[in-house]
Amino acid sequence: MRLSTGDKIVSIFIYTSLTILAFVSFYPFWNSLVISFNVGQDTSLGGITIWPRKFTFDxxxxxxxxxxxxxAFFISVFRTVAGTFLSVALTSMFAYGLAVKGVIGKKYYMIFAVITMYFNGGLIPFFLVNRELHLMNTFWVLVIPFAVSVFNMIIFRTFFREIPGELEESAKIDGCDTFGIFFRIILxxxxxxxxxxxxxxAVFHWNDWFNVIIFxxxxxxxxxxxxxQQILRSNTMSEALNAAVSGSSAAGDIMSLSKSxxxxxxxxxxxxxxxxxxxxVYPFVQKYFVKGVLVGSLKG
Structure with a gap:
């Protein structure tokens, strides 16, 4: 199919805009990567753009x-794994309970859940609740308060409602209870x-730093x-440098670190x-985005 001149102009404009947007989005990350592999003293002179001028692993x-x-890295890994597993498990089971037929009062449960998504008590009540639950200064304050997401629950619920009800009826005839249907059919x-x-x-748990500083x-x-975040706001990197220098066994290593x-x-x-x-992680789940989110949300 041949494109008209107007269509070609529009296509060129769209692809040019997307290319510029992709470059603007990706370049800061690439420049940070380049600087991380460049000698620090050389970086301070400026001019490091798309490739390291003096490559180093120091x-x-x-x-x-x-x-x-x-x-901190291993704490992030453990928080991401535990928080994601707990949140997905509880949120999906909550959504399934609101998606199946015959649940008494599920309409009101849904209303109460949506209200909490739009209105909340604010940071101070949230802080007081965590303090009264003795979660302050513990690892679990980063996991338990975020165990259920209403937004994710709505997407789960919409997706579950698209699954043919005949499958659940067949499972019930075969003797499956509610949990059996959920884990053997729905999941x-x-x-x-x-x-x-x-x-x-997982992205939320990995990137979150504000709640950590608060609680x-x-x-x-x-x-x-x-x-x-603490490093960016202070000069604590000098402590890391001092620790690395003090751990070096050779005088040459010390001089090399202090210069690079x-x-x-x-x-x-x-x-x-x-x-x-x-x-x-993104490449492994990218193929599920359209099918998982768009189908589950647009059909609702």
Missing amino acids: NYYVVFRDQRILD PLSGPVFATLGLFT IDKTELYPIQALL VTSKSITMATMIVATLPIIA
């Missing part, structure tokens, strides 16, 4: 010798929506993003370490 050497960063058929909403939940005073419980590493270069290396794991 910045990552310092990062991985800092025990605080390693501990295997809902892979796309579970993968997509699981990714969204946790102990820096040893900080995930990587909260520690990175700066606070900015270490900060960029820490940002890359904190960002790459969650980015690496």
Whole structure:
């Protein structure tokens, strides 16, 4: 099919705009990656754009010798895994209860749930509730308060309602109870929506730093993003450099680190370490996005 001149102009405009948008979105990450592999003293001179001028691994050497960063990284991993599993499990079961027929009062449960999505008590009541539950300064304050998402529940519920009811009736005839139907019938058929909403939940837990600063005073419980935020707001990278230098066995290593590493270069290396794991997950679930979210939401 031949395009008219007007269609060609529109297509050129769209593709040019998308290319510029993609470049503007991707370049800051790429520049941070380049700086993390460049000698810190050389980076301070400026002019580092799309490729390292003096390549080095010293910045990552310092990062991985800092025990605080390693501990924060593993806390982030554990929080993401535990928080995602708990949230997806509870939210999906809540949604299934509101999707099946015959549940008494499910209309009012849905109204109450939606109200909490639009109106909440605010930060201070949220803080007081967590304090009264003795969750403050514990790992579980990062998981339990976010165990159920109403927005995700609505998507789950809409997706479940699209599954033919005859499958559930057949399972009941075969003797399955409600939990059996959910885990043996509904769960295997809902892979796309579970993968997509699981990714969204994982991204939230991995990137969240604000709630950490509000509810946790102990820096040893900080995930990587909260520690990175603290690093960006202070000069604590000098402590990491001092720790790496003091751990070097040779005088040549000490001189090399002091000449090639700066606070900015270490900060960029820490940002890359904190960002790459969650980015690496996207390719494995990207194929589920349209089928899992768009179908589950637009049909509602």
